[in-house]
Amino acid sequence: MKYQQQHLVAPSILAANFANLQHDVEMVNHSEADCLHLDVMDGRFVPNISFGFPVIKAINKYATKALDIHLMIVEPDKYINHCVFENTRMITVHYEACTHLHRSIAAIKEAGIKAGIPIQAGVALNPHTPVALLADIIRDVDLVCLMSVNPGFGGQSFIPQTLNKIRQLRHLMEQQKTNAFIEIDGGVKLDNAGAILKAGANVLVAGSTVFKSQNPTETIQQLKCLRPEMMA
Ligand code: DX5
Ligand code: ZN
DSSP: OOOOSOOEEEEBGGGSOGGGHHHHHHHHHTSSOOEEEEEEEBSSSSSOBOOOHHHHHHHHHHOOSEEEEEEESSSGGGGGGGGOOTTEEEEEEEGGGOTTHHHHHHHHHHHHHHHTOOOEEEEEEOTTSOGGGGTTTGGGOSEEEEESSOTTOSSOOOOTHHHHHHHHHHHHHHHTTOOOEEEEESSOOTTTHHHHHHHTOOEEEESHHHHTSSOHHHHHHHHHHOOGGGOO
């Protein structure tokens, strides 16, 4: 797989200290991270509830990095406009939560245009959802988030089949002469991130790997420095 561009690193705030989010947001601001990954969970699409839009609003006030909002909720269309903040750069909805995915993707793009903010529209796939189902939407999306764990919780183990899905998605995009970010979310560690990049992904979401490490800033730097061509 040809290495196309420097990959992005997106620490997931789900693993941060919720009692002192400002501190962790500022740590990310001063790190080499590219984005701040924000998981909105509703207790319906996933069996957990995380935080909602007032919390993202507060984070936006302190964040200098791009906000990458991952909506793990049913009926996401209702909340797209709630996600539009000055720093919002990606909004991702789940394939499994959208009856009219094309409409949801269009609504994300429209919300960005209306606000004059360059917002990328993303679709996320659960581990069991085949990449082939994106054939008729891939040219319309800016980002595909492949869940590499069952969504809802941080700290789970990476599902190895995700590596095949990354390769299948690269192939699908090559066939259709289109390009979108391939984001991997769940169980990303320093010892599997190289293989993930080598398979063709270019956005690494990392929650516990970053926030539970001794030196989160250094861990972000290590994730950022990985080069797929250095991997066996
Ligand atoms: C999982 C979330 C992830 C989560 C990843 O449902 O979508 O963004 O924060 O956490 P780690 O990196 O700890 O697996
Ligand atoms: Zn996520």
